[in-house]
Amino acid sequence: MKNIMIVFGTRPEAIKMCPLIKELKGRKNVRISVCVTGQHRKMLDQVLKAFEVIPDYDLSIMQEKQTLFEITTNILNKMKAILEQEHPDLVLVHGDTTTTFTAALACFYLQIPIGHVEAGLRTYDINAPYPEEYNRQAVSIVASYHFAPTERAKQNLIREGKAAEKIYVTGNTGIDALKTTIREDYNHEELSWASGSKMILLTAHRRENIGEPMQQIFRAIKRIIEENPEVKVIYPIHLNPLVRQIARSVFGDEERIHLIEPLEVLDFHNILARAYLVLTDSGGIQEEAPSLGKPVLVLRDTTERPEGIAAGTLCLVGTKEENIYRSIRKLLNDEDTYEEMCKASNPYGDGFASKRIADILLGDE
Known part of the structure; x- marks a missing residue:
């Protein structure tokens, strides 16, 4: 044995x-x-x-x-x-x-x-x-x-x-996990709050982004929120106290950005499945979101998952405020670009x- x-x-x-x-x-x-x-x-x-x-x-x-x-x-x-x-x-x-x-x-x-x-x-x-x-x-x-x-x-x-x-x-194997977690009849209070909006799911926690890069990421998102009343953001915020400090300092009391505690995997996957688009500096989400037909803007300067870039499911946008702002804005306003990313084949x-x-x-x- x-x-x-x-x-x-x-x-x-x-x-x-x-x-x-x-x-x-x-x-x-x-x-x-x-x-x-x-x-x-x-x-x-x-x-x-x-x-x-x-x-x-x-x-x-x-x-x-x-x-x-x-x-x-x-x-x-x-x-x-x-x-x-x-x-x-x-x-x-x-x-x-x-x-x-x-x-x-x-x-x-x-x-x-x-x-x-x-x-x-x-x-x-x-x-x-x-x-x-x-x-x-x-x-x-x-x-x-x-x-x-x-x-x-x-x-x-x-x-x-x-x-x-x-x-x-x-x-x-991350794609295998989705077969266990995704539910057709799923409900969550955050989804009720975001109902009728273009909901953006955000994750940001990487060590190399903590500090000025993360501030620029968050400032770009705040600009999008201020200019687009149809957009809401759900951010299951990492437990790292430095990440939380930066998020609160930039987002303040913005009503259309919900900072929530980390989600259990079933909740996260089902909210991911119902997002309009995804902003992340994570690794696994770069694989999970395309499997669910969700465009992903990667908040990093490099990615070890270039297959997603080549397939068109991911877009590497870095950590500069202006570039992130323009990239989100394009997906919100350019329906052809958005649909092209949604329909790209998942390489994972x-x-x-x-x-x-x-x-x-x-x-x-």
């Missing part, structure tokens, strides 16, 4: 790994253990509850105002005993978080094989996104299995010298990535 451990620690990782956990637990001749680090706490727990996943191990590392140093050392120190106790044949990690990097490092020290889900995404700018680009590249160096969501991600890995026979194009998969990964790992491909 194969012994596989799955390690993750943040909300985005959980959304993308829970469908894979469910798939693997439904298979024969495999033992699955789940270890969460608690890099995010409240937001992680919300996703675990939604997918009914109970971890076997919880490192519970989260501290107030935690630094990358503290996250890394705390995970590394606690992972050793768990890995030695479990003796897994393989550890699966996801994407580009500090949990991902540190868990992979711990496995490398103990010579445990690593499977990297959502492998091969690149900006090739080591500081954007920070520290995620470094984390993702570092995990690729030590991984034994590379589960690439797209052909482009596979080609990135091949150019870097990774063995082609260890790279598998599977699609993105068909909702069966978890099945493909399970087949590969268990020899049923």
Whole structure:
């Protein structure tokens, strides 16, 4: 019987790994253990509850105002005993978080094989996104299995010298999650508030955007609100106190911008499905929104998901106020451009990535 451990620690990782956990637990001749680090706490727990996943191990590392140093050392120190106790044949990690990097490092020290889900995404700018680009590249160096969501991600890995026979194009497990969460009969008080408007869903939290870039993002949105009475904004605001401070200082008491607490995954996906357009500096939303036919303006200067740009589902608008303002305004006023983005084909998969990964790992491909 194969012994596989799955390690993750943040909300985005959980959304993308829970469908894979469910798939693997439904298979024969495999033992699955789940270890969460608690890099995010409240937001992680919300996703675990939604997918009914109970971890076997919880490192519970989260501290107030935690630094990358503290996250890394705390995970590394606690992972050793768990890995030695479990003796897994393989550890699966996801994407580009500090949990991902540190868990992979711990496995490398103990010579445990690593499977990297959502492998091969690149900006090739080591500081954007920070520290995620470094984390993702570092995990690729030590991984034994590379589960690439797209052909482009596979080609990135091949150019870097990774063995082609260890790279598998599977699609993105985040698309699998939408099959579980989207509901036709969904209702929410925020949707009632936004009814009849062109509702913009905003997420903004990246480390490199905190400060002047985030102020410029928020100023552009405020200008749009002031000039377009038919527009409302829902912003599930990140728990980072610096993000909250900037948002409140720029938006003030603007009635048509709702700053709300982070949403559970089912709520977020269903509000996303009903948005007019999406503004985000997140990664996963760049994949989820196109699957739901929603145009996405990416509030970053680079993206490790260029497939969406090429397909026309995403537009990279950076963090300069004027450029963001003009880009939103165009989508609000130019119906042809808006419809073109809505109808662009989603390059991130068909909702069966978890099945493909399970087949590969268990020899049923």
